[in-house]
Amino acid sequence: MMMHAVGARSVSRDLGGWRDDAGRRPAYRALADGIRLLVHDGRIPLGAALPGERELAGELQVSRTTVTTAYSVLREEGFLSSRQGSRSTVTMPAAPPRAPAVGSARRPEAGDVVDLSYAAMVAPVLEVQEAYSAALQALPPFLDTHGMEPHGIAVLREAIAARYCARGLETTPAQIMVTSGAQHAFRLLLGVLTAPGERVLVDHPTYPNALAAVRRVGGRPVPVPVRPEGGASRAWDLGGIRSAARQTAAGMAYLIPDFHNPTGLCLDDAGRAELARIARETRMTLVVDETMVDVWLDAPPPAPVAAHGRGLSEVVTIGSVSKSHWGGLRVGWIRAEPELIGRLVGSRSASDLGTPVMDQLAAVHLLDAGDGPVEARREILRAQRAVLLDELAARLPDWVPTVGTGGMSLWLRMPAPVSTALAATAPSHGVVLAAGPRFGVEGAFERYIRLPYARPADELRRAVAGVAAAYDALGVTVDPAEPALVV
Numbered sequence: 169m170m171m172h173a174v175g176a177r178s179v180s181r182d183l184g185g186w187r188d189d190a191g192r193r194p195a196y197r198a199l200a201d202g203i204r205l206l207v208h209d210g211r212i213p214l215g216a217a218l219p220g221e222r223e224l225a226g227e228l229q230v231s232r233t234t235v236t237t238a239y240s241v242l243r244e245e246g247f248l249s250s251r252q253g254s255r256s257t258v259t260m261p262a263a264p265p266r267a268p269a270v271g272s273a274r275r276p277e278a279g280d281v282v283d284l285s286y287a288a289m290v291a292p293v294l295e296v297q298e299a300y301s302a303a304l305q306a307l308p309p310f311l312d313t314h315g316m317e318p319h320g321i322a323v324l325r326e327a328i329a330a331r332y333c334a335r336g337l338e339t340t341p342a343q344i345m346v347t348s349g350a351q352h353a354f355r356l357l358l359g360v361l362t363a364p365g366e367r368v369l370v371d372h373p374t375y376p377n378a379l380a381a382v383r384r385v386g387g388r389p390v391p392v393p394v395r396p397e398g399g400a401s402r403a404w405d406l407g408g409i410r411s412a413a414r415q416t417a418a419g420m421a422y423l424i425p426d427f428h429n430p431t432g433l434c435l436d437d438a439g440r441a442e443l444a445r446i447a448r449e450t451r452m453t454l455v456v457d458e459t460m461v462d463v464w465l466d467a468p469p470p471a472p473v474a475a476h477g478r479g480l481s482e483v484v485t486i487g488s489v490s491k492s493h494w495g496g497l498r499v500g501w502i503r504a505e506p507e508l509i510g511r512l513v514g515s516r517s518a519s520d521l522g523t524p525v526m527d528q529l530a531a532v533h534l535l536d537a538g539d540g541p542v543e544a545r546r547e548i549l550r551a552q553r554a555v556l557l558d559e560l561a562a563r564l565p566d567w568v569p570t571v572g573t574g575g576m577s578l579w580l581r582m583p584a585p586v587s588t589a590l591a592a593t594a595p596s597h598g599v600v601l602a603a604g605p606r607f608g609v610e611g612a613f614e615r616y617i618r619l620p621y622a623r624p625a626d627e628l629r630r631a632v633a634g635v636a637a638a639y640d641a642l643g644v645t646v647d648p649a650e651p652a653l654v655v
């Protein structure tokens with residue numbers, strides 16, 4: 169399956185200093201190692217066609233034989249597949265992940281285990297209790313109705329629309345549909361806007377449940393790299409998004425430009441304008457997931473992407489109270505043109521008949537409560553992020569974190585591709601982790617791990633001690649000849 173072609177210039181840029189250790193390895197070997205690393209790290213997606221040998225040789229200023237030999241090494245290892253007369257495409261060898269070396273570690277008691285597989289905080293107890301008390305008070309008028317509102321109750325749609333207006337994006341309640349969380353919102357959109365087999369562009373890495381949803385409807389995720397080294401606000405490869413949209417004729421892109429999960433990065437205003445342009449030019453529906461938008465830590469986000477696509481049916485926004493308030497409410501929404509909202513509402517009855525009225529009323533109360541409680545959560549997250557960074561610097565100094573400007577997690581690059589083995593062995597050391605490849609498409613990100621800072625400081629300290637012990641138990645040796653990625 170060929171997804172899209174990567175250009176010689178893009179490969180050359182990502183390879184960076186692949187020949188810095190000249191003399192220690194033959195050039196073809198260094199080139200093969202560099203390309204393999206880009207595949208592992210998700211920079212070159214599976215299924216992508218590599219540049220032609222002559223073209224890459226020209227760009228890298230090496231002999232064509234060097235490229236030919238590097239490609240045949242990768243072919244032998246199972247990283248490339250080639251057919252007569254067509255370009256080589258990237259594959260992943262079928263070898264199983266390395267078995268974890270679970271040593272003599274003490275098996276922790278259940279209560280000791282820190283679960284870092286979720287990037288989600290506990291509820292702000294008082295606020296949530298108060299919200300449900302207020303919801304109970306507001307319930308009686310709804311008891312005179314059948315209580316099923318596939319659009320969502322008017323008072324909540326008004327509150328959500330008002331929030332967009334306050335952020336500079338004119339919105340009417342008719343453009344809002346309430347859902348049972350942002351995940352539900354995305355699943356409904358996939359059901360209405362994509363057909364089985366269709367391509368959906370995704371950030372790479374991205375939120376794992378979004379990948380699962382794309383696959384569940386028979387869609388094919390097309391990964392477009394998010395490159396932290398591009399700078400916190402310009403990590404999105406907008407040129408790559410435009411060309412992937414054109415080459416694959418994807419009907420939809422699912423992107424998280426606001427404090428991206430897992431990296432915490434935030435796309436700047438110019439990038440947002442460009443995204444809206446790309447959606448218009450390629451007639452691709454851009455689904456912007458704003459679930460994390462209120463979880464800014466260092467600077468608030470620019471105006472919503474949809475503000476650059478005024479009147480554009482191509483930009484659809486989804487949101488949620490899960491991160492700003494509490495995931496247990498199960499309240500999210502879709503902002504789209506009324507015509508699409510109508511189709512979504514029509515399709516909803518196949519899976520549910522509406523979000524519970526009590527939860528919607530509680531959400532109204534929380535949204536009307538102003539920014540105070542959300543700022544209190546941000547303050548907690550800032551402190552916890554600092555603790556996590558300090559602990560990591562002390563115990564795992566050669567792990568390189570991407571520190572975004574918000575969100576709930578760090579995305580860390582490890583010295584060796586052991587993420588699956590690490591996640592497998594970590595529970596024996598008191599930590600549950602989500603391995604890097606869960607955030608990517610077919611085998612990428614073995615060198616990465618996401619560590620959320622949504623848990624309290626004492627748990628984070630224990631967790632990092634556990635992660636460091638688990639990493640030690642793997643007995644990782646780093647090949648000094650392996651080229652470093654330019655980060």
Ligand SMILES: Cc1ncc(COP(=O)(O)O)c(C=O)c1O
Binds near residue numbers: 348424459487488490
């Ligand atoms: C980017 C992103 N989208 C969606 C979700 C799911 O949100 P909800 O709880 O509203 O379904 C999450 C939760 O972690 C998320 O990080």
